[in-house]
Amino acid sequence: DAGITQSPRYKITETGRQVTLMCHQTWSHSYMFWYRQDLGHGLRLIYYSAAADITDKGEVPDGYVVSRSKTENFPLTLESATRSQTSVYFCASSGQGSFSNQPQHFGDGTRLSIL
C-alpha cells in the first residue's frame, strides 16, 4: 500500500551509540521531514529535504545527520546518542510547491529510548 513507513517502531540503545532511523515513502513526494515530539514542545523540525541530495537544517539539528540519495528514502542518524535525544521521531512528506503550503503526511513514528 502507498504511504510512509518508519522503522523500527521502537528502539532502545545506549549513550554514545550510533543509531539510524529509517523512513520510506511511496508517493514520490518531493519534500521529506524529520520531527521529534517531546511532551510540552509539540513537534520540532530536525531536518528536511526538498529533493534527492538536497537537505537543510530545521529548528533542532544538532547531533543528527541526514541523507537523501533516493527520493523515497530519508534516513536520520544519531551519530553519538545522548539521553536528551530520547523522544518520539516522526518522518513526514509533502508534495511539490512550498512545503509550508502543503499538507504533510506522517509516519507512525519511532519511539527511541537512550539509556
Next chain:
Amino acid sequence: SQQGEEDPQALSIQEGENATMNCSYKTSINNLQWYRQNSGRGLVHLILIRSNEREKHSGRLRVTLDTSKKSSSLLITASRAADTASYFCACGGYNKLIFGAGTRLAVHP
C-alpha cells in the same frame, strides 16, 4: 519558539457535544493547518485554511481564521468517542511550518 499555541491544553466532553479548540499565533502566516493525532500514531492532516480565507468546512469540522486577531478555531460538531485524540495547529510561513503543543480532547460515551 512556538508559533501556534493551542487553548485549552485539555478538553473533556460527552458524546454528541461540540468541541472547540483555539490556536493563537504571533507573526503573519500564509496558512494555518490543523492535524489530529491518535495515541501512538502519526499526525493526520485535517484541514488547511489560507490567510485570505475566513472559514472552511470539512464534514463535522469547521475552521475559522481571524488574521486581525492572529487566531484560529477548530470546531468539531456532534463529537464521537472516535474523535478522542490530540489536535495540533500548525502555522505556515515562508518555508516554515511550526506546530503548537496541541489540545488533548477526550470524548466520553
